[in-house]
Amino acid sequence: MQLSVIILNYNVRYFLELCVLSVQSALTNIDSEIIVVDNNSDDDSCEMIKTRFPTIKLIENKENVGFPKGNNIGVDQANGEYICILNPDTVVAEDTFIKVLAFAEKQQNLGIVGCKFIDGSGNFLPECKRGTPTPWVAFTKIMGLHKLFPNSRIFGKYYAQHLSENETGKVDILVGAFMLMKRNLYQELGGFDEDCFMYSDDFDLSYRVLQTARSNYYFPETTIIHYKGESTVKDGAYMKRFQEAMQFFYKKHFKVYPLFTLFMKTGSYFFSFSKRVQGQSIIKKNPKSYLLYSLDEELVKKLTVILQKKVSFHNLKTEKMVISSPYRSAKEVEIILDNEFISFKEYIAILESSENKGLTFKILPKNANFLIGSNNSNERGEIIKME
The missing domain is CATH 1.20.5 (Single alpha-helices involved in coiled-coils or other helix-helix interfaces)
Structure with a gap:
């Protein structure tokens, strides 16, 4: 088996469903498995996995054992040559794993591979590539020197600003929301340090990889969404x-x-x-109207009743390629994308092209009864049930 994807979940049932849908689509042509580890969620995350994704390996912990131990438990059950540690509040493109695995196979002394992150509005998340937070680097971060001197190698190490967001290269630290590496390396290092409950575990694992004379890579040729606010x-x-x-x-x-x-x-x-x-x-935006991109005109009626707002229909056959351009200044309009007719890769590309345009988005996952999205990375996202 080539790849095992480990998803550690805690009380984010709807984001988990969206994540698993995207991962399944991305693993279609890869010898692989998905392992969901649940840290004793009190929502219906586990029941959802059992009902909607019965072939996925589900591990139900009886308590919240934290991020490091939860992932270690998942990797212990993995069979892949490679593993990918993946947050449940992420969305991957259909070709994400194909691209990352192809890149990984070409590297010598491979450590960890990470990719480009955007939030739910398409804004780049700089923490997807970082430098070792030495005392000096931590000082520059806390004092905001990295913002005052964004092009400085001296002050820009925290976010590895020697690389642009679209430039592939070596970095020290990668974020635990997406980490792809050889399973035997993970096991050699003993996995995440279970003495740390959460938050610095990815720093620690990345740093220990560097100490083995291996290299960690930032690989932005594939982009994923990290809603981020859901995890914490x-x-x-x-x-x-x-x-x-x-x-x-x-x-x-x-x-x-x-x-x-x-x-x-x-x-x-x-x-x-x-x-x-x-x-x-942050003041939450309250859209005055919605734009639905779909091929299902009947969906407009249903959404109009649920949202109690005007919902305009845009036929994807004719307007798919101009989703963001006519509405760049329409900050009180929210765009709804129908995953039945829009792929995850297209969804990510639409968000990425809308960076800093003030647009907000929801996605209707395929065969799901809810809308989901997040307007920024500092607050919880929104789920609108369609029952």
Whole structure:
């Protein structure tokens, strides 16, 4: 078997369904398996997997064991030569794994491969490629120096700004939402460090790969959506765990002094607090109307009743290629894309082409009874049930 995709889930049932649909489409021509590990969700995630995806291997943990242990449990059951650690709040294109595997096969001393991330509105997420967060690099991040000097090699290391978002190359750190690597390397390293509950586990694993003289790669020739806000609620528990995670990483890999420890604790607090404030300060858009791209005209009537707003129909046969161009300034209009007639690759491309245009999107997953999407990466997404 060539590839095992490990998806660790905790209470994101609808995003998980969308994710698995996209992964299945992407694995059609690959000898592969999908393993969903559930960390004791109290929604109906497990029942959904059993009903809609009965052939998928489902592991039901009896407690929330955290990100590292949950993924380690999944990899223990994997059979693929390669594994891909994948967040449930992601959407991959139909050719994502084909492209990434082809790239991986060409590399010598391969470590981890990551890809390009965008959020639910098509905006690039810079954390998909990062440098080692040494004390200096962490300082530049916390003080915002990477923003003040975006082209500086000295101040731009946190987000590996030596590479543009569309440039393939070596990086130190990749994000745990998408990590593809050889299974035997993962096992050689002992997987994610289970002493860290979450947040710095991907830093740690990426850094340990580098210590084996292997190379990690950022590969932007395929783009995935990472809704991001779904994985973490930015509350007090988030701030506490974020601080603990950073302290864990520094104590494990760097010699630090009490003054620096105090600085990092304070900096981590303000960094995580700012993330929470960003999420709270965002005013949610309330669309005045919707644009449905589909071939099913009857769907307009149903959506009009459910949404209680005007829904315009656009026939994909004639208007598919101009989805974003006529409505670039229509910030109170939301676009609905019907996955029955629009592929995941097309969906991702549409969002990517709409970066910074103020557009918002929902997707109607194939054979599903809900709309789903997220307007930015600092808040939870929205699910609209169509029952």
